[in-house]
Amino acid sequence: MRALEHGQIVVTLDADFHAHLALSGAAGPSVIRLRIEGLKAPQLADLLVQVLKQCGDDLKSGAMLTVTESSVRVRRLPLVRF
Numbered sequence: 001m002r003a004l005e006h007g008q009i010v011v012t013l014d015a016d017f018h019a020h021l022a023l024s025g026a027a028g029p030s031v032i033r034l035r036i037e038g039l040k041a042p043q044l045a046d047l048l049v050q051v052l053k054q055c056g057d058d059l060k061s062g063a064m065l066t067v068t069e070s071s072v073r074v075r076r077l078p079l080v081r082f
Helices: 015-026 041-061
Strands: 010-012 031-034 063-065 072-076
Touching: 010 015, 015 031, 015 063, 031 041, 041 063, 041 072
Parallel strands: 010 031, 031 063
Antiparallel strands: 063 072
């Protein structure tokens, strides 16, 4: 995956990236899943800046973030399956 090869973070509205990471047990790439639709570009940029400030270390280490209007949930990668 290109993002993993280049140390990039995937930003998406789609749950598929989270599902792929969960099923594969992969340690990256980090993914930010936005569960807020209809944001304009300036609002999206502001939100991403806030998330990066708040969770930058987690994202550098490998994490899946789910961002809603009221919270940011962080799950570190790789996910441990029981």
